[in-house]
Amino acid sequence: MDDDGRYRDSRSDFIRGAKDIAKVAKKQVGKKVGRGMDKMTDEYTKRSYKRFEEEDDDDYAGVPSNDGGYYRNDSRANDDEGHSDSTEGHDEDDEIYEGEYQGIPRAESGKAGSMDGVAAAQAQQFRDLSAYEGERRKDQEELAQQYETILQECGHGKFQWTLYFVLGLALMADGVEIFVVGFVLPSAEKDMCLSEPNKGMLGLIVYLGMMVGAFVWGGLADRIGRRQTLLISLSINSVFAFFSSFVQGYSSFLFCRLASGVGIGGSIPIVFSYYSEFLAQEKRGEHLSWLCMFWMIGGIYASAMAWAIIPHYGWSFQMGSAYQFHSWRVFVLVCAFPSVAAISALTTMPESPRFYLENGKHDEAWMILKQVHDTNMRAKGYPERVFSVTTIKTVKQMDELVNMGDGAAWHEKWRIKLTSLFHQVWSNFQTVFSPEYRRTTYMMMAVWFSMSFSYYGLTVWFPDMIKYLQKQEYSSRTKVFVKEKVEHVTFNFTLENQVHRQGEYFNDKFMNLKMKSMVFEDSLFEECYFEDITSSNTFFKNCTFIATLFYNTDLFKYRLINCKLINSTFLHNKEGCLLSDISDENNAYMVYFVSFLGTLAVLPGNIVSALLMDKIGRLRMLAGSSVISCISCFFLSFGNSESAMIALLCLFGGISIASWNALDVLTVELYPSDKRTTAFGFLNALCKLAAVLGISIFTSFVGITKAVPILFASGALAAGSFLALKLPETRGQVLQ
Numbered sequence: 084m085d086d087d088g089r090y091r092d093s094r095s096d097f098i099r100g101a102k103d104i105a106k107v108a109k110k111q112v113g114k115k116v117g118r119g120m121d122k123m124t125d126e127y128t129k130r131s132y133k134r135f136e137e138e139d140d141d142d143y144a145g146v147p148s149n150d151g152g153y154y155r156n157d158s159r160a161n162d163d164e165g166h167s168d169s170t171e172g173h174d175e176d177d178e179i180y181e182g183e184y185q186g187i188p189r190a191e192s193g194k195a196g197s198m199d200g201v202a203a204a205q206a207q208q209f210r211d212l213s214a215y216e217g218e219r220r221k222d223q224e225e226l227a228q229q230y231e232t233i234l235q236e237c238g239h240g241k242f243q244w245t246l247y248f249v250l251g252l253a254l255m256a257d258g259v260e261i262f263v264v265g266f267v268l269p270s271a272e273k274d275m276c277l278s279e280p281n282k283g284m285l286g287l288i289v290y291l292g293m294m295v296g297a298f299v300w301g302g303l304a305d306r307i308g309r310r311q312t313l314l315i316s317l318s319i320n321s322v323f324a325f326f327s328s329f330v331q332g333y334s335s336f337l338f339c340r341l342a343s344g345v346g347i348g349g350s351i352p353i354v355f356s357y358y359s360e361f362l363a364q365e366k367r368g369e370h371l372s373w374l375c376m377f378w379m380i381g382g383i384y385a386s387a388m389a390w391a392i393i394p395h396y397g398w399s400f401q402m403g404s405a406y407q408f409h410s411w412r413v414f415v416l417v418c419a420f421p422s423v424a425a426i427s428a429l430t431t432m433p434e435s436p437r438f439y440l441e442n443g444k445h446d447e448a449w450m451i452l453k454q455v456h457d458t459n460m461r462a463k464g465y466p467e468r469v470f471s472v473t474t475i476k477t478v479k480q481m482d483e484l485v486n487m488g489d490g491a492a493w494h495e496k497w498r499i500k501l502t503s504l505f506h507q508v509w510s511n512f513q514t515v516f517s518p519e520y521r522r523t524t525y526m527m528m529a530v531w532f533s534m535s536f537s538y539y540g541l542t543v544w545f546p547d548m549i550k551y552l553q554k555q556e557y558s559s560r561t562k563v564f565v566k567e568k569v570e571h572v573t574f575n576f577t578l579e580n581q582v583h584r585q586g587e588y589f590n591d592k593f594m595n596l597k598m599k600s601m602v603f604e605d606s607l608f609e610e611c612y613f614e615d616i617t618s619s620n621t622f623f624k625n626c627t628f629i630a631t632l633f634y635n636t637d638l639f640k641y642r643l644i645n646c647k648l649i650n651s652t653f654l655h656n657k658e659g660c661l662l663s664d665i666s667d668e669n670n671a672y673m674v675y676f677v678s679f680l681g682t683l684a685v686l687p688g689n690i691v692s693a694l695l696m697d698k699i700g701r702l703r704m705l706a707g708s709s710v711i712s713c714i715s716c717f718f719l720s721f722g723n724s725e726s727a728m729i730a731l732l733c734l735f736g737g738i739s740i741a742s743w744n745a746l747d748v749l750t751v752e753l754y755p756s757d758k759r760t761t762a763f764g765f766l767n768a769l770c771k772l773a774a775v776l777g778i779s780i781f782t783s784f785v786g787i788t789k790a791v792p793i794l795f796a797s798g799a800l801a802a803g804s805f806l807a808l809k810l811p812e813t814r815g816q817v818l819q
Contacts, residue, residue: 219478223441223819226476228817230437231363238456238460238463241462243455243459246358247358249431252428253353254374254378255384256421256422257350257378257381258384260343262385262389263414264286264289266389267411271336274411275336276333285333287779292347292348296344297349297352297770298764298765299349301353302511302764304352304353304761305757305759305761307504308438309356311434312760313350317429323339323340324418325416328416329412355374355750355751367748367818368814371696372692372693372748373689373693382678384421390675392410393410393414436455437756440476440477448475508761520758520762526809530810531769532772535773536777537797537800538743538777539778540777541796544781544782549729553725562582564583564584567587568586568587569591571589574596577596579600582601585604588608588611591611592611595614596617597616597619598617599619600620601622603624603626604625605625608629610631615636616636617637621642623642623644627649628649629650630650632651633651633652633654634654635654635657637657684737689740689744692744696748700812700814701745702808704745705745708742709800711738715735718731720789748813753811
C-alpha cells in the first residue's frame with residue numbers, strides 16, 4: 084500500500100477510535116462531558132491527517148477544542164512496582180500541561196500496524212468496569228498487607244504521639260462544641276429575649292449543624308485528603324465561633340452556631356480515620372481509645388471555663404443600648420481556642436500516606452512514611468537505621484475527564500470542579516450500600532442510632548431532671564401568708580418564694596428590691612409606691628391597685644393577671660427581656676459542676692476500654708458495655724433526689740463510654756481506606772439525628788414520668804448490644 088493509502092487508513096482508524104472513546108466517556112462520566120468529547124473529536128478529525136504525517140517520535144498531543152474539554156489522567160504511574168516520576172528526573176517533553184490530550188497513546192507515523200496499536204490502547208485504557216474493579220480490589224489487598232509491614236518497620240513512637248496530641252485538640256474542640264450552647268443559654272436568653280421555642284431550637288441547632296458537617300466533610304476527606312479537609316472544617320468552626328461571640332440578634336447567633344456546628348462536624352470521622360492510618364495493627368485499638376479521652380477533656384475544659392467566666396458579670400461592656408458584650412460572650416470566645424490551636428498544630432503534620440497510596444501518589448506517601456520512620460528511630464536512639472522500603476504498591480486509578488478550558492471564566496471552572504467533586508463524593512457514598520458492604524452498613528446504622536438515641540437522650544434528660552427536682556425542693560419551701568394587713572412599711576430587701584393571699588397594703592413602699600417567685604392573689608394595694616423593682620417569676624393575680632405609682636420597674640401588665648388599675652400610673656418602665664425565671668448564681672455553678680462531674684466520670688471507662696480493646700476485642704467491648712449500661716438504666720427509678728441523679732449520671736457515663744470507644748474503632752476498621760471517612764461521616768451524621776430525636780423525646784417526659792425514658796433507653800441499648808454481636812470482629816486484622 085502506498086503512503087497516501089496508509090495515512091488514510093490510519094486516519095480513519097484514529098477517528099473511529101476517538102469516537103469510541105467519546106461514547107465510553109458518556110457512559111462513565113456523563114452525557115454532558117461526553118458531548119464535550121464529541122466536539123473535541125471533530126477538532127481532532129480535522130487535524131489528524133497532519134499529525135500522522137509527522138515522522139518524528141514526539142508524543143502525540145491533541146489540541147483542545149473551543150469549549151476547553153480534554154482527557155486527563157491525574158494518577159501517577161501505577162505499575163506493580165508503584166513507580167512514579169514525581170521525584171525522579173524526566174524530560175521536559177514528557178510533561179503534561181492542561182489542554183493536552185493524554186487519553187490515546189501516540190501514533191507513530193510510517194510504521195505498520197498503527198491500527199492494532201490504537202485498538203490495543205483503547206482496550207487498555209477502557210477495560211471492562213468489573214475487571215477494573217477486580218484489579219483495584221486486588222491492589223488494595225496487596226497494599227493493605229504491605230502497608231502493615233511498613234508501619235511495623237516505622238514503629239510506634241514520637242511521630243504518633245505528636246499526631247495524637249494534634250488530633251486530640253480537634254477532638255477536644257468537638258467536645259467543647261456540645262456544651263457551649265447549654266452553658267450560655269441561661270445568660271443569653273436575657274440578652275436576646277429568647278422564648279422557650281427559641282431556646283429549644285438553639286439547643287438543637289448545633290446537632291443539626293454537626294449532622295450536616297459529618298456527612299459533607301466525611302465524603303470530602305476520601306476525595307481531597309484527611310488533613311486538608313480537617314483544616315477547612317476546623318477553620319469554618321473557628322471563624323463562626325468567633326463571630327457568634329459578637330453578634331447581637333438571635334437569628335444571627337443561631338446561624339453562627341449552625342455554621343460552627345457544620346465545621347466541627349467533620350472532626351470525629353476524620354480524626355479517627357486519619358490517626359488509624361498511622362497505627363500498626365497491635366496498637367490501633369488501644370491508641371484510638373486513648374484518643375477518645377480528648378473528648379472528655381473538651382467537656383472538662385468547657386465546664387471549667389463556664390464556671391470561671393460566666394458568673395462574673397463584671398466582665399462586660401456596653402456601647403449604648405444597642406450593643407452589649409457580657410461575660411457569656413467571653414466564654415464563647417474562649418471555647419474557640421481548642422479549634423484554633425488544632426489548626427495551628429495541624430499545619431505542621433503531613434497528609435495520611437495511606438490516602439496518597441490509594442490515589443496513586445507513590446512518592447509523596449514514601450516520603451511521609453520515611454519521615455515517620457526517621458522521627459521514631461531518632462527519638463529511640465537509633466538514628467543510623469535506614470528506611471528499607473524502596474517501592475510501595477499503589478492502587479490503579481481511573482482516568483477522569485475534566486472540562487477546564489482556558490477561555491472559560493473562573494466561576495465556570497469552579498462550577499465544573501465542584502460539580503465533578505460532588506459526583507465523585509456521591510458515587511463513593513453509594514458504594515457504601517453496594518452488595519459487598521450493604522449488610523455491614525445497615526447493621527452499623529442500627530447500632531449507631533440505638534447508642535446515640537439512648538446516650539444523648541439520657542445525658543440531656545439527667546440535667547433537666549435535676550433542675551426539676553431542684554424546683555420541686557424549692558417549691559416545698561414556699562411561705563404562704565393569708566389576710567395580712569400592712570400599712571406605712573418600706574420594703575427594701577429581697578422578697579423570694581412567697582405566696583400572699585387576700586392581703587391589704589396601704590401606703591407601703593417597695594423600693595430597690597428584687598422579687599423572685601412571688602405571687603400576690605386577691606390582694607389590695609392602695610396608695611402604694613413601687614420603685615426600681617427587678618422581678619422574675621412574679622405575678623399579681625386578681626389584685627386591685629388604687630392610686631399606685633410604678634416607677635422604673637419591670638412589673639408590666641402581663642404580670643398583672645385579671646387585675647384592676649384605678650388611678651394608677653406606670654413611669655419609665657425598664658427595658659430589656661422579661662423572663663419568667665432567672666437562675667441565680669448558685670444554680671449556675673451547680674449546672675457547671677454537674678457537667679464537670681458527668682464528664683470526668685468517663686475517665687475510668689476510657690482507661691479500661693483502652694487497656695482491654697486489643698485483648699478482648701471490639702465486639703465484646705461494645706456489646707458488654709451496652710448490656711451493663713442497659714442494666715444501669717433501671718437504677719434511674721431510684722433517683723428521687725438531686726444527689727442520687729448526679730451519681731446515676733456519672734455511673735451511666737462511665738459505663739457507656741466504653742461502647743463509644745469500641746464503636747469508633749470498629750467503624751474505622753470495617754471499611755476500606757477509600758470509603759472510610761465517607762462511611763464514618765454518614766454514620767456520625769445518623770448519630771446526630773438520633774441525638775436530636777432522643778433529646779426531644781426524653782425531655783418531653785421530665786416531670787411526668789420516669790418509666791418511658793427508662794424503657795426507651797434500656798430497649799435501645801439492648802437492641803444495640805444484640806445487633807453488635809452480629810458484626811464481624813476486626814481485632815487482629817490489617818487496616819483495609
